[in-house]
Amino acid sequence: MASRTVKRKSVVTDPVEPMVTPPPLSTDTTFLTKPKIAARSRKRDMPEGLWTKCPSCESLIYDKELDDNLKVCPKCGHHLPIGARERIHSLVETCSFEEMDAEMQSLDILKFTGAASYEAKLAAYKKKSSLLKDAVVTGVGVIGTHRVALGVMDFSFLGGSMGSVVGEKLTRLIETGSSRGLPVIIISTSGGARMYEGMFSLMQMAKTCGALALHGKLGLPYISVLTNPTYAGVIASFATVGDLILAEPAAMIGFAGPRVIKDTTQADLPEGFQTSEFLQEHGLIDAIVPRRDMRARLVYYLDFMMAGRRPA
DSSP, X not given: OOOOOOOOOOOXXXXXOOSSOOOOSOOOOOOOOOOOOOOOOOOOOOOTTSEEEOTTTOOEEEHHHHHHTTTBOTTTOOBOOOOHHHHHHHHSOTTOOEEESTTOOOOOTTOOOSSSOHHHHHHHHHXXXXXXXXXXXXXXXXXXXXXXXXXXXXXXXXXXXXOHHHHHHHHHHHHHHHHHTOOEEEEEEESSBOGGGTHHHHHHHHHHHHHHHHHHHTTOOEEEEEEEEEEHHHHTTGGGOOSEEXXXXXXXXXXXXHHHHHHHHOOOOOTTTTBHXXXXXXXXXXXXXXXXXXXXXXXXXXXXXXXXXXXX
16 A cells, blocks of 8 residues: 655744833833933023012002102002102292301211211211212202292111201201291201210200291291101101101101010000001191102292291
8 A cells, every 4th residue: 555645834933022122131220211301490680780579569660650649559559768869859939049067067076886886887878879978858949839948857867867067968958048038948867866876866856946936936837747656756756746747658656666665565556657648547647648758748838837937
């Protein structure tokens, strides 16, 4: 019997491939991370001296706009501090102000020593503001049609504190007004008497009030304008003996600060205590006048108070 050879068909299969690439044989299991790229801030550096933040409504105000508005916030009406010369410029007629005693300067009579000497403090403030020799600027100028003896204090010089120079300049201003038949206007902002001069500073309270008493005997008006802040020896002397007492809105005015009074009396103070609005309600202040309206209101009051009078 003949034999047959049977050939089996070969089965073709796909090669087996691993589903996952096997890890390397290395034992290092750290993972590669992308390098960190420092993010570039989009915030641009803002040059100083261009914007001011209102302390009341916290709005940013362009300084040029603030200067044009006499340092009054155009959004909420908050009155920011203003320099003596800026204020004078806003009140008197152009080129009419004749400054008096411009070179008068304080001396360290008591040789005061402390964290810094009085002489060092005076030198630092004079360097900081080359236009000021002390905390007040006095002179004669024209407001509307009236020639007036005008004194303006500046809080930026040692907190507007009243030393012998401030008292002497104001006394000479009042005496000039009396001799020339001029009304006197004093715009106050001060932390009080200057402690570096001790008793010499306190003597200025009596001296200025004495000059104003003689001025009043001549029938000449004295207008006192209180601005933020006005305290202590100034408010206890010439600032509150005016024939007419005006104040800027929301100005803090008093003898001692609210915190000192509260700690001393152990009593809760009424809302708005020592603000110009509170003091007007209780009779100390005759009128509250916004800074932008001050010149026009002074002209109005002077027209009435100087009616029938001519300067000597």
